[in-house]
Amino acid sequence: MAVTPTELAQGDGKQNYLEIKGVTKKFGDFYAVDDVDLVIPKNEIFALLGSSGSGKSTLLRMLAGMETPTEGRIILDGQDITDMPPYIRPVNMMFQSYALFPHMTVEQNIAFGLKQDKLPRDQIADRVSKMLELVQMKKLARRKPHQLSGGQQQRTALARSLAKRPKLLLLDEPLGALDKKLRMETQLELVNVIETVGVTCIMVTHDQEEAMTMAGRIAIMSEGKLKQVGGPREIYEYPNCRFTAEFIGTTNIFEGKLSVDEPDHVVIDSAELPRGIYVDHGITGPKGMTVWYSVRPEDVTLCRNKPEAQYNWAEGTVHDIAYLGSHSVYHVKLASGRIVIANVPSSHWGDDKPATWGDPIVVKWSDREGVVLTS
Numbered sequence: 001m002a003v004t005p006t007e008l009a010q011g012d013g014k015q016n017y018l019e020i021k022g023v024t025k026k027f028g029d030f031y032a033v034d035d036v037d038l039v040i041p042k043n044e045i046f047a048l049l050g051s052s053g054s055g056k057s058t059l060l061r062m063l064a065g066m067e068t069p070t071e072g073r074i075i076l077d078g079q080d081i082t083d084m085p086p087y088i089r090p091v092n093m094m095f096q097s098y099a100l101f102p103h104m105t106v107e108q109n110i111a112f113g114l115k116q117d118k119l120p121r122d123q124i125a126d127r128v129s130k131m132l133e134l135v136q137m138k139k140l141a142r143r144k145p146h147q148l149s150g151g152q153q154q155r156t157a158l159a160r161s162l163a164k165r166p167k168l169l170l171l172d173e174p175l176g177a178l179d180k181k182l183r184m185e186t187q188l189e190l191v192n193v194i195e196t197v198g199v200t201c202i203m204v205t206h207d208q209e210e211a212m213t214m215a216g217r218i219a220i221m222s223e224g225k226l227k228q229v230g231g232p233r234e235i236y237e238y239p240n241c242r243f244t245a246e247f248i249g250t251t252n253i254f255e256g257k258l259s260v261d262e263p264d265h266v267v268i269d270s271a272e273l274p275r276g277i278y279v280d281h282g283i284t285g286p287k288g289m290t291v292w293y294s295v296r297p298e299d300v301t302l303c304r305n306k307p308e309a310q311y312n313w314a315e316g317t318v319h320d321i322a323y324l325g326s327h328s329v330y331h332v333k334l335a336s337g338r339i340v341i342a343n344v345p346s347s348h349w350g351d352d353k354p355a356t357w358g359d360p361i362v363v364k365w366s367d368r369e370g371v372v373l374t375s
Contacts, residue, residue, distance in 0.1 A: 172204050
């Protein structure tokens with residue numbers, strides 16, 4: 001499912017609040033960000049997801065004003081902020097380290113930016129009070145950062161970022177300093193606070209689960225480019241290229257040649273499988289072209305008997321098993337040497353004994369599952 005540059009810039013049809021137009025950032029001959037076009041509607045929580053060096057943090061720094069684009073423009077709420085100094089632009093950034101002032105209390109940290117803007121004392125007190133209530137830190141207002149837990153420090157930093165009522169909130173690995181359990185507990189709490197305030201938010205993360213839990217839309221970045229933009233379900237179930245398919249979650253990807261391409265189905269011949277792959281949609285590609293087929297482990301089924309179907313199954317042996325309670329992850333080795341991964345619910349075997357190491361087994365999947373990739 002290819003995504004055009006025009007589609008990348010469309011958002012979801014709401015007001016175009018933030019527009020990133022052809023933004024490029026070069027360091028010498030190196031393209032950290034390469035001709036990025038993106039539109040983000042008002043009040044959206046948007047995630048930039050990618051591995052280290054993908055360009056996501058550089059793009060965030062350009063939005064914050066800490067870097068200047070080599071080319072392109074950044075428009076926020078109708079105003080060109082490309083060359084605007086960071087201390088003037090209506091943008092606040094929350095760092096992974098939180099950057100709280102250690103000698104200040106929670107309420108003093110939250111009030112700091114408001115005092116810098118020389119707001120009247122009563123307005124500062126009122127806004128700080130509301131922020132403390134919003135992040136449930138009122139009882140801890142007089143504590144200093146070293147007296148707080150990681151989650152409490154995170155909420156304080158968020159309150160400080162929101163106190164100035166920015167038009168755009170930037171989060172750089174917002175939960176990266178928290179342990180896994182606390183991170184999972186904090187994800188939805190953070191979303192609720194942002195949605196309550198009604199601020200447009202862009203977050204940078206390398207954590208797929210974090211992006212898919214918190215963001216309405218996600219941009220997958222690699223080598224300075226946007227590979228795909230869409231909702232979590234769209235990106236997971238309909239990746240537009242091998243990079244996205246492999247980066248998001250776990251998948252089985254088979255390389256092959258297109259032998260049949262009809263409007264309602266395609267057939268792919270793969271050296272990794274003894275039978276062809278049948279998919280119930282066409283791709284309008286020339287016969288013989290190289291394609292890749294991606295099928296998720298949860299869409300792969302195990303059985304002990306050979307199916308009657310002509311396509312979409314192969315014999316193998318159980319190579320490895322990881323028991324995870326509600327399901328087990330099976331690694332099945334085919335005759336070609338290829339490993340196929342299947343997520344099998346614990347209830348799958350019923351009263352039968354579950355397949356174990358070394359057992360002969362059949363992997364199969366429906367022609368409605370998976371997606372054909374051309375790049």
